[in-house]
Amino acid sequence: xxxxxxxxxxxxxxxxxxxxxxxxxxxxxxxxxxxxxxxxxxxxxxxxxxxxxxxxxxxxxxxxxxxxxxxxxxxxxxxxxxxxxxxxxxxxxxxxxxxxxxxxxxxxxxxxxxxxxxxxxxxxxxxxxxxxxxxxxxxxxxxxxxxxxxxxxxxxxxxxxxxxxxxxxxxxxxxxxxxxxxxxxxxxxxxx
Numbered sequence: 001x002x003x004x005x006x007x008x009x010x011x012x013x014x015x016x017x018x019x020x021x022x023x024x025x026x027x028x029x030x031x032x033x034x035x036x037x038x039x040x041x042x043x044x045x046x047x048x049x050x051x052x053x054x055x056x057x058x059x060x061x062x063x064x065x066x067x068x069x070x071x072x073x074x075x076x077x078x079x080x081x082x083x084x085x086x087x088x089x090x091x092x093x094x095x096x097x098x099x100x101x102x103x104x105x106x107x108x109x110x111x112x113x114x115x116x117x118x119x120x121x122x123x124x125x126x127x128x129x130x131x132x133x134x135x136x137x138x139x140x141x142x143x144x145x146x147x148x149x150x151x152x153x154x155x156x157x158x159x160x161x162x163x164x165x166x167x168x169x170x171x172x173x174x175x176x177x178x179x180x181x182x183x184x185x186x187x188x189x190x191x192x
Contacts, residue, residue, distance in 0.1 A: 018099070
């Protein structure tokens, strides 16, 4: 036994596709956040369970008064948001696809998600950035991004806006990803 710390494997997968690359990166994982959301959802279900009719001795009865129907709209939206964030923090992925004219960033969990497409000709300065939300504050809560949807270790400039992604990879893996992308598409490193 050598006593050395085991070398971490890359969590992302990079594949060559026609005219470019496809990169699959995991979302930022947080067991603590997932446990909190599950705990919150347990309490979130109480108003629904509390007004369900109970059958006893062949009679149906309810011990609670149901809230007005309008109550269920925001309550359901909150629950849907919590379920979405639970899926993202436990099974989410970011897929970046770069081909001849498009750089697409897709965020998804269980095959459901959304894609943002950017014109490769307008993408500038692909780089590794300090992911401040993972080092400062508690898991990104202080920066208003606990789920890693607006931050990440990778960034590029798109016009007057900086686009960040790669919330589940750290700086070392991000440098590897950038080196592979720049080798395939050198124009993405350009700052002009």
